[in-house]
Amino acid sequence: METILSIENLSVEYTVGKKIISAVRNVSLTLNKGDSLSIVGESGCGKSTLGLSMLNLLPKEARITGGKIIFHNQDILRFDKKEMQKIRGGKIGIVFQDPLSSLNPVIKILQQIRETLKIHRRDYSEEKIGKLLEAVQLNDTKRIKNSYPHQLSGGMRQRIMIAIAIASDPEILIADEPTTSLDVTIQKEILELIKKLIRELNLTVIFITHNFGIVSDLCNKIAVMYAGEIVEGGGISEILKNPRHPYTKALLSAIPKKDNLVKFNTIPGSVSDLASLPSGCKFNPRCPRKIAKCVQEDPQLECKENRFLRCFNP
Numbered sequence: 001m002e003t004i005l006s007i008e009n010l011s012v013e014y015t016v017g018k019k020i021i022s023a024v025r026n027v028s029l030t031l032n033k034g035d036s037l038s039i040v041g042e043s044g045c046g047k048s049t050l051g052l053s054m055l056n057l058l059p060k061e062a063r064i065t066g067g068k069i070i071f072h073n074q075d076i077l078r079f080d081k082k083e084m085q086k087i088r089g090g091k092i093g094i095v096f097q098d099p100l101s102s103l104n105p106v107i108k109i110l111q112q113i114r115e116t117l118k119i120h121r122r123d124y125s126e127e128k129i130g131k132l133l134e135a136v137q138l139n140d141t142k143r144i145k146n147s148y149p150h151q152l153s154g155g156m157r158q159r160i161m162i163a164i165a166i167a168s169d170p171e172i173l174i175a176d177e178p179t180t181s182l183d184v185t186i187q188k189e190i191l192e193l194i195k196k197l198i199r200e201l202n203l204t205v206i207f208i209t210h211n212f213g214i215v216s217d218l219c220n221k222i223a224v225m226y227a228g229e230i231v232e233g234g235g236i237s238e239i240l241k242n243p244r245h246p247y248t249k250a251l252l253s254a255i256p257k258k259d260n261l262v263k264f265n266t267i268p269g270s271v272s273d274l275a276s277l278p279s280g281c282k283f284n285p286r287c288p289r290k291i292a293k294c295v296q297e298d299p300q301l302e303c304k305e306n307r308f309l310r311c312f313n314p
């Protein structure tokens with residue numbers, strides 16, 4: 001299998017005043033061609049920081065303190081601005097949670113899509129743009145092309161973002177909570193659209209979410225993140241059938257029973273402050289299976305039979 005992207009021991013910190021927030025610690029991941037990997041964890045676990053690192057899009061408060069991100073045998077963390085621009089929005093497309101803040105409010109949709117196509121030296125004719133809008137199932141293309149972002153609904157704006165993300169025929173699509181800001185019915189439509197595009201365009205995908213419920217039929221691999229670390233990872237069907245990490249189990253039992261994408265029961269307690277992490281296992285303050293060792297030692301991520309697990313007492 002061809003490996004497209006591999007992350008090796010990546011660590012990222014934010015500095016806020018005197019506080020150092022350890023948002024991503026020693027994360028390693030491998031993405032093969034055609035994979036669809038979900039990164040799942042509660043809010044504040046470092047998922048977006050990890051996603052942004054892959055595009056060198058971290059804000060200025062952030063610092064990569066270690067690790068490599070290898071895309072087609074090259075460490076993109078060593079790329080200069082120009083080289084990175086070719087990758088970002090070119091070979092790797094990204095869709096964020098909030099389309100309104102990603103689109104420019106004073107530029108019409110047609111022009112925004114055209115700019116992306118121009119940067120990546122693609123055909124930017126109106127015909128091509130019309131086709132892109134059709135690919136994301138937007139029909140009234142004439143009106144949409146001449147609209148400003150605020151004149152469209154949230155779902156339409158997210159479709160536009162997806163159109164921009166796929167405009168340059170990317171190899172990888174990173175979707176960071178692409179449906180979180182939308183109504184339930186629209187969430188389902190957008191998920192269906194993403195699924196269709198994965199299939200039709202042969203995309204390799206990283207799907208970031210706090211909701212386990214929506215990735216089961218979208219992804220083949222999963223990495224569960226807690227407090228900046230991967231705690232469990234592997235094939236999605238194996239992990240759904242037999243979750244081993246207490247955090248994965250808790251996330252799974254928090255999935256609402258009915259087909260309701262909005263109501264998300266929470267796990268007791270909250271994610272530790274990443275500026276002052278507990279000693280030992282980071283999940284120990286919330287863990288029902290905690291033993292003495294869990295407070296004294298850091299469990300390491302170990303791999304057995306294609307399953308990654310970080311736990312002393314699964």
Ligand SMILES: Nc1ncnc2c1ncn2[C@@H]1O[C@H](COP(=O)(O)OP(=O)(O)O)[C@@H](O)[C@H]1O
Nearest residue numbers: 014023042043044045046047048049059061274
């Ligand atoms: N720009 C920033 N400045 C300082 N801290 C940040 C910034 N962005 C994120 N963080 C912190 O990093 C941690 C991980 O955040 P994030 O990657 O957004 O997690 P997630 O996407 O899983 O919700 C959180 O503690 C968050 O407060």
Ligand code: SF4
Nearest residue numbers: 281284287294311312
């Ligand atoms: S190492 Fe201990 S505290 Fe951490 S998840 Fe496993 S059992 Fe729970």
Ligand SMILES: [Mg+2]
Nearest residue numbers: 047048049177
């Ligand atoms: Mg996030």
